[in-house]
Structure formats: structure tokens, C-alpha cells
Amino acid sequence: MDFTYDDEQVALRDAVRGLVGKTYSDHEHRRQTVNDEPGFDEKQWARMAEMGILGLPFAEADGGVGAGPVEIGIVAQEMGRVIAPEPFLTCVVLAGGLVSAAGSAEQREEILGAVAEGERVLALAHDEPGRGWVSTASAVTAAEQGGTWTLEGVKEPVVQGARADTLVVTAALPDGGTGLFLVDGDAADLRRDSYRTYDGGRAAKVTFSGTAATPLGEVADREATVATILDVGRITAANEALGSMETALRLTTDYLKSRKQFGVTLNTFQALTFRAADMYVSLELASSMVQWATMVLMSGDAEAASDAARRTALQVSRAARHVGQEAIQLHGGIGVTAEYAVGNHVARLTALDHLLGDGTHHLGGLVSRIGDHEGVDPLR
Amino acid sequence: MQLELSEEDRAFREEMRDFFTTKVPEEIRDAVKDGQELSKEQIVASQQALNAAGLAVPHWPEQYGGRGWSDLRRHLWNEEMQRAFVPAPLAFNTSMIGPVLAQFGSEELKERFMAPTANLDVWWSQGFSEPDAGSDLASLRTTAVRDGDDWIVNGQKTWTTLGQYGDWIFTLVRTNPDVKKQAGISMLLIDMTSPGLEVRPIELIDGGHEVNEVWFSDVRVPGANLVGEVDGGWTIAKFLLGNERVGVAPVAATKRNLALAKDRYAERVAADPLLAARVAELENELLALELTALRVVAHSEGGEPHPASSVLKLKGTELQQAVSELAVDLAGPASLASGADDGSALPGFARRATPTYLNLRKASIYGGSNEVQRQIISKTILGL
Ligand SMILES: Cc1cc2nc3c(=O)[nH]c(=O)nc-3n(C[C@H](O)[C@H](O)[C@H](O)COP(=O)(O)OP(=O)(O)OC[C@H]3O[C@@H](n4cnc5c(N)ncnc54)[C@H](O)[C@@H]3O)c2cc1C
Numbered sequence: 001m002d003f004t005y006d007d008e009q010v011a012l013r014d015a016v017r018g019l020v021g022k023t024y025s026d027h028e029h030r031r032q033t034v035n036d037e038p039g040f041d042e043k044q045w046a047r048m049a050e051m052g053i054l055g056l057p058f059a060e061a062d063g064g065v066g067a068g069p070v071e072i073g074i075v076a077q078e079m080g081r082v083i084a085p086e087p088f089l090t091c092v093v094l095a096g097g098l099v100s101a102a103g104s105a106e107q108r109e110e111i112l113g114a115v116a117e118g119e120r121v122l123a124l125a126h127d128e129p130g131r132g133w134v135s136t137a138s139a140v141t142a143a144e145q146g147g148t149w150t151l152e153g154v155k156e157p158v159v160q161g162a163r164a165d166t167l168v169v170t171a172a173l174p175d176g177g178t179g180l181f182l183v184d185g186d187a188a189d190l191r192r193d194s195y196r197t198y199d200g201g202r203a204a205k206v207t208f209s210g211t212a213a214t215p216l217g218e219v220a221d222r223e224a225t226v227a228t229i230l231d232v233g234r235i236t237a238a239n240e241a242l243g244s245m246e247t248a249l250r251l252t253t254d255y256l257k258s259r260k261q262f263g264v265t266l267n268t269f270q271a272l273t274f275r276a277a278d279m280y281v282s283l284e285l286a287s288s289m290v291q292w293a294t295m296v297l298m299s300g301d302a303e304a305a306s307d308a309a310r311r312t313a314l315q316v317s318r319a320a321r322h323v324g325q326e327a328i329q330l331h332g333g334i335g336v337t338a339e340y341a342v343g344n345h346v347a348r349l350t351a352l353d354h355l356l357g358d359g360t361h362h363l364g365g366l367v368s369r370i371g372d373h374e375g376v377d378p379l380r
Numbered sequence: 381m382q383l384e385l386s387e388e389d390r391a392f393r394e395e396m397r398d399f400f401t402t403k404v405p406e407e408i409r410d411a412v413k414d415g416q417e418l419s420k421e422q423i424v425a426s427q428q429a430l431n432a433a434g435l436a437v438p439h440w441p442e443q444y445g446g447r448g449w450s451d452l453r454r455h456l457w458n459e460e461m462q463r464a465f466v467p468a469p470l471a472f473n474t475s476m477i478g479p480v481l482a483q484f485g486s487e488e489l490k491e492r493f494m495a496p497t498a499n500l501d502v503w504w505s506q507g508f509s510e511p512d513a514g515s516d517l518a519s520l521r522t523t524a525v526r527d528g529d530d531w532i533v534n535g536q537k538t539w540t541t542l543g544q545y546g547d548w549i550f551t552l553v554r555t556n557p558d559v560k561k562q563a564g565i566s567m568l569l570i571d572m573t574s575p576g577l578e579v580r581p582i583e584l585i586d587g588g589h590e591v592n593e594v595w596f597s598d599v600r601v602p603g604a605n606l607v608g609e610v611d612g613g614w615t616i617a618k619f620l621l622g623n624e625r626v627g628v629a630p631v632a633a634t635k636r637n638l639a640l641a642k643d644r645y646a647e648r649v650a651a652d653p654l655l656a657a658r659v660a661e662l663e664n665e666l667l668a669l670e671l672t673a674l675r676v677v678a679h680s681e682g683g684e685p686h687p688a689s690s691v692l693k694l695k696g697t698e699l700q701q702a703v704s705e706l707a708v709d710l711a712g713p714a715s716l717a718s719g720a721d722d723g724s725a726l727p728g729f730a731r732r733a734t735p736t737y738l739n740l741r742k743a744s745i746y747g748g749s750n751e752v753q754r755q756i757i758s759k760t761i762l763g764l
Contacts, residue, residue: 001389001452002382003675009381070381253762273758280757281695284688288671295383314661315668366660371650375639376667378674379385 001379003291005070012071016078019051020044024082027341033085034200038163040085046118054092055116058100063113069232069297073239073290080243083341083348085200087123089355090159091115093236095122095168097229102180102217111166111182123164125155125183125206126226133357135227136178137170140208144174149215151181151208159355161204162194169213170226177221181213188212199351200344228302230356231309235293237352238316242283242290244352245320248327248345249279255331272330279323286319292378310362311376317359320349393456396435400464404429409465413640415732417588418467420503420545427469427500436469437498441482444494451677462632472504472541473497475623477550480567484608484616489569505546505572507537507594508617515752517552518561518614522596524553524568529603531555531568533596539746543579543592546572556611565613569605576600584742586735587718621748629696631670638662638703644729645710658706662699669695687761694753697743704737 005013023044024030033041048054057072058064072093079088092115099111099122114120128139140153151171161167167183183190191207216222253276256267266272289312296308324346328335336343353359385393408422430436431445439454440446449457461468478497481489496502513520522535533553540549549570556564570577576599581589608616642649642659649655669692676686707729708715714730724731744750758764 001385001674001678003678005381249762253764256764267758267764270755273762273764274751274754276762276764277754277757280762281691284691285665285668285672285695288675288688289668291381291675292383292671295381298381299383311664311667314664363657363660363664366664367653367656370642370656370660370663371646374643375635376663378383378667378671 005074009070009074013074013078015051016053016075017081019047019053020078020082020084024084027344028339030083030085030200030341030344031338037202038160039196039200039202040087044084045086045121048086048088049116049118052116053088054118055112057093057097058112058116059108062100062108063116064100065116069235069294072236073294076236076239077243080240080245080348080352081247083199083244083247083345087121087160087201089233089236089240090124091122091164094229094233095124095164095166097232098124098168098180098222098225099182099216101225101229102222104217107182107216120165121160121163122166122168123158123160125158125161125167125169127155127157129154129156133230133361135223135230136172138172140169140171142171142173142179142181142213144219149181149213149219150210151183151213152210154205154207156205157197157203158192158206159197159201159203161202161206162192163202167206168216169208170222171213173219173221178223178226179219180216180222180226182216183208183211183213197351199348201351224302227306231302231306232297234309234313234356235290235297235305237356238286238290238293238312241316241320241349241352242287244345244349245283245286245323248323248342248349249276249283251342251345252276252279252327252330259332266330275326275330279326282319282322286316289315310357310365313357314359314362314366317353317362320353321359324349389452389456392453393460396457396460397464399433399435400461400466403433404464404466408467412465412467414728415736416728423467423470424500424503426467427473430466430469431499436500437474437478440474440478440494440498444478444482444490445498452674455673455677459632462630463636465636470500470503472506472550473500473502476506476620477504477569479623480550480607480616480620483619484567486604488604489607493569503542503545503547505540505543505549505594507540507549507551507570509539510536511538515749517617518565520552520554520565522551522553523557524555524566524601527600531601531603531606533568533570533599533601535596537594537596538582538591540579540592540594541590543572543594544581544589546579548572549594550607552613552617555613559611562614564611565617566610567607567613567616568601569607570596570599570601574599574601584739586739588735588739590739629669629673629692630700631666631673631696634696634700634703635666635670637707638666640729641703641707641710644727648710655710662702662706665695666699669699690753690757690761693747694750694757697750700743701737701740704733704740707733708737 052065053075055064056067060066096115140151140155143150165185169181169183170178171181173179189209189211192204194202194204197203256272257265259266293308293312297305327342328346331342334340404426408426411418427436437445438447438449442448481493508517510520524531524533549572551568551570552565553568554564555566576597578595580593582591649659672688672691676689679686711730711733714726715734717724717726717731718735720731
């Protein structure tokens, strides 16, 4: 048992920290970036591709690097640390993960190679209006005629749905089940209405009206595949949240040591230092859980990963709210301004919490299976 | 990174599991499982069974019976012991005074005390706290004044846990009133049968008598019973209190108590989503705590302690208390029957739920209160 990174992983972390940290540790630069379309820095995306980050999870035969969950977690943590706005989670891990898991050999090579090169941005069009966090599709339906498939219905919100070159779409199949399709960004009868999200990102309402679509791999019920990739996404999001929480706590302790009121620095007031200590407790417990889940993912056991994803999402959701809310409170007024980083971390943490299922949602899942086990044993 | 235990560590865990579940008398483990108060004889018998197998003091230096295990193995040993409802070896002996004597004691004291301390032939009490010296331990006032080779001790200690069973007490006493308060403290070992030493019970809210006051009126203590240097007691106290905090997060015991509660009230839990949610949240937090403990032990191999170790006492006692609180809520009206004997129609675990809950309020107070832990985290880890 070992919770530490090996030398190569440390080198990766330092390299990613160097790249994204350099770009975004100046929070004003991040602010300008998210103010301009498409909400992230295309040049930064190209640099990430050059460094090999965008091809990390894909097989070498598909033009990727074939790295594991720990490496992906490292990238996510470093992005979270500076709340880098590039769509690594949604494009590479979620949409790319589905192509990797379900695509034909040609599709994988063509699409994933281009993603790894930074030449093609993918979006996952899965959420549907009025539905919570599920791994099935119903409002968008797929139909076949003469060997060609078309889609009908609305997906919203689709993160980076307007910027994406290719959409990976979940849709209800005629015979039941949830299928996976590719839709070209330029397709006729495709409408994409983009807007800003509160974390500085972009999302879109995507409307399909008899829009041509290509099945991703064989046409089959892919619910299990979708569920698995969403779990991978949850654990990646938890890694990203961990990086962001670490920064939120560090900004807060720095601030307590420098901000003066009543003639003394704020860390003179024990009530405040104790609240910071409790933030640290939340962070450490979340960190243990995130590292564990990342390792469970390495085992390749989908059921274990699903349980770990759920448990980690619950812990991280609770921690992110605690750390985030206290970070703002201990900063006072400056904490809620857009110019200052800490409030933006809280916005991003809120987005991560709601992208793939918040704490209460996952707690519900745990409760429904509470009778299945005596206690939870991380060391099997 | 790697989650699995090595094959050797896995085998080690099996070996521990096998020992604890077969070699410690079952009636003692059943009493622990049932939440009963253990007698002195039961605690001694259990520790002696462990000691005979070399499992009472594995963390001591090897010449005194230590095993030279990795931190991970010590963790597994501790977890398996708790899982099997084996009472932990008496902390005053094994975590506190034993390591202190090994580190600071004279050869004579080591020769005299190490083996009987490991085997619980000598039952130690901890005489640190005083009525006006709790969290601010260094302000203690019990005095020791030289008289030839001996010391004459006067004053009062309080909160002395299980002092009624104590053969010897390790105390902090003021030997120099004229210097900075931390600088004038020494550690003395005192025979509790000495003339002038009196133990008076304090009743706690659970109805039990586990703590006492210890009064000293002109108690004569031989000079050889001084541990370390005169006026050097504070360094020793800090060493000891550091050990006290290690292993105070009884993750496995809390987990096992939660599993018992879930099992005993399975129908109620299944029928009430709010109760089920409390169970699930606690299970999850305990998992996070257990993983944190594993991170700490896997990291501290020979090096600096992991900063997250400060989290263990704080969160560990919070969860221990939360599980005991849940047990009372699950018992519901049956929890009132704490005074009923075995003729009661209500199960023992329901009758004992509230005394346990009330008793465990202590967990966040002693061993460095949780506020003191927050102070440590904010000052030494966060630099505030
Ligand atoms: C059941 C039990 C068994 C014990 N067994 C032993 C024993 O065997 N031997 C022994 O020597 N001692 C023992 N103790 C004593 C224990 O170590 C002390 O109770 C503990 O150190 C706290 O001291 P106090 O009770 O005087 O509380 P106080 O120090 O008076 O504290 C009162 C409250 O104020 C808080 N507080 C104090 N200072 C600060 C601060 N600077 N900042 C923020 N909050 C603060 C505390 O956390 C606490 O909540 C035992 C205690 C209990 C309850």
C-alpha cells in the first residue's frame, strides 16, 4: 500500500503545474480569458496538446499516451489549483472516454488522434432538461431510415456545446436503451445556443431536428458504458475539486495572516483560526478519499469504481461546500468579488459539484444499498 | 500509488486476525461487544494474553519486547484488535509511561519497571491534570521539595482515570517555582500505597466511577524515582502527550460499533430514510478517516509525521461520539432503561446506549481537547 506518486508522476505534476500554473496563477489573466469567447485559451489548449496532456487517457494505437487514472487525476488537480478553464474534463475525459470505450477502431484513431493533437474539441451532449444525474437518455431520440441515423430533441446544458467540433450524443434507441452517436458541429439541422455559466465556462442548448448522426461503434444499448465513463468523470472532477480546495484554503490562510483589522492581523482571532483548522480537516479527509478512488479506478473493476465514485463525490461535495463557503466568509467582502480568485474557486467548485451528481444525490445511492454491507472496507 | 497490501502485510493481518479472534478469552470480547464495563481482572487477563504472544507492546524498543514493525503493521495490529473486540492494552502503561521510561528513564528504573509494565503486573495511573491545570497543563501546582535524597510531594491531581486500580502513578510536579512555568516541572513515579496518598472517586454522568482525585500530603518519594533531569519534566510530558494522541482515533472500534448498530436496528434503518442517511454519511466519513489513517501510516515510515495525523484525534473522536449518539437515537425509549438489570425485556445494547454516549463526551476533552487540536493545526500546520 502506497499513497505516494512515483518519480514519473511527480515529473508530470511539476510539468503540468509549470504549464497551467504559469498561465493562470495570475488570476486576472484567467478572468480575461473566461470573458472572451470561447471561455478558454485556444493557445493554452495547443500547448497542453504539445505536452501530451490531451491524449493522456487514450491508447497509444489511437494516438494517445495510454496513461492511467493517477496521471489523469494529477492533471485535473493542477487544473483545479488555478481553475484553468480549458475543457479537459468534458472533452478529454468524458466525451473522449466514450469514444475510446465505444468507438470503432477507425473512429478512435481519427477522433482521438485529433483530440490529442488539440485539433478537435469534443463535447458530451448528455444532460436533458428536467432530468437529474442519470446514465440514460430519453428526451433525445434516435431514428434510422435506410441505414442513416437522425436525432430529434434537446440537450441542455452541454458544456462547450457551441465550440465543439464534434458532439458525442446519448440518445434513446428505437428498440429501447441508450445509444451513442457522433454529430458534426457543422451538421445541417443542428442548432446551438451558447451562454456563459457561473464558473466562467460556456454551455449551450443543443437542438436536434432530424439531424444526421453517426453511431459510435455498433448501435447498441450503451448505458453501462455511459455509467462507467461518468464514474471516471466523477473521480476526475473530485481530483479537480481537490486542487481548487487546496488553493481556496491557502488563499484564506495567507489572507488571515496579512489582513489587518482592529489594529492586528486576522489570525490573532482564534475563532477564525479554528475555522481554518476545520477547513483543513475537511480537505484532508477529502484528499484521502480522492486518492483512494483514483487507485480503485486503476483496478479496472467497474462496480468497485462506481461505489468509490459515489463515496468520493459525497465526501468532496460536503468538503467543497464547507471549504468554499468558509473561504469566502473569512475573506469578508473581497471574497465575493470577481476580481479576486477565491470566489471564483467557489463558483468552480459549485459547478463541479453539480456536473455529475452532488453529495445528496450520491448519498441517496449509498442509502439504497446500505443493507448490502456490514461496513466499508477499503483494504480488501 | 498502489492500494493493495503487500502479500506479507496481508499475511500479517491474517495472523493478527486469527490470534485476536481465537486467543483472547471470548467472555472478555463479548463483554466489550456488549458495551459492558470491564473488571480490572479482565483487563489484566487480556493484556497478559497479548503480552505472552509478544503483542502487548510491539511499538517499544526491541530490547523491551518491541517488535520493530512498520507503522503500517502497527496500524493493522491495532485495527484487528479493535475489530475483534479485544480491549486495548492499558494506554497508561503501553503508550505513555513505557516509552517514556525507555527513552528517559535510568537503567535502574528500566530494570525495575519495563517488564512488569508490559505485562500489567504494575498498573499505572497518569497524574498530570489538576483542578487549575487542564489544557494549560504547565500551570500545575503540586510541589515536590527536596529532603535529603527524597522528595516531599504536596498537592492534588484530578481526573485520574482508573486510579482506583493504580499501583503506581507517574506525575508532573513543580520542583522550581522561580522560573518560567514550563521550566520548573519534573516527572516523579509514586507508589500509590505511600503514606499520605489518597484516592477519592469522582462520579461521572454515566453513573460510573472511572476517574478519581489523588491527594498528596507530605508524600515521601525516593530520589531514584525521578525520571530524567530535575526540572526537565516538560520535555518528557510533551513526548508522552505526543504518543497519547497517536492511536486515539479508534477507527476500527467506531466502524464496528456502527456496523453493530446497523445490524441490531436493521428494520428501523431500512424503514426510515433519514436514519439510513445518517448511517450512510457516517460510514462514508469513517471510510475517509480510515483512509487518512492509512495515508498517515504509509507515509510516516521512519520520517516526519504526516501533517494529517492531527486530523485523526479531532475527527476520530467526533465520529466516535456521533456513532454513540446514533445508537441512543436508535434505542429510542428503550434507552431510558439504563438502570434495569438482565431481567429487563429490553436488550442490553439498548440499555447501555446512553451511558456510553454520555461517557464518550470525554473523548473530545481529554488527550488534548479538540480545541487544542485545532490550535495545533492552525498554528503548526497552517502557520496562523
Ligand atoms: C474522563 C476523563 C479522564 C481523564 N483522565 C485523565 C488522567 O487519567 N490523567 C490526567 O492527568 N488527566 C486526565 N484527564 C484530564 C484531561 O486531560 C483534561 O480534562 C483536559 O486536558 C482538559 O482540561 P480541563 O478539563 O481542565 O478543561 P479546560 O482546560 O478548563 O478547558 C475548558 C474548555 O475550554 C477549552 N479551551 C481551553 N483552552 C483553550 C484555548 N486556548 N483555546 C480554545 N479553547 C480552549 C477546552 O477545549 C475546553 O473545551 C481526563 C479527563 C476526562 C474528562
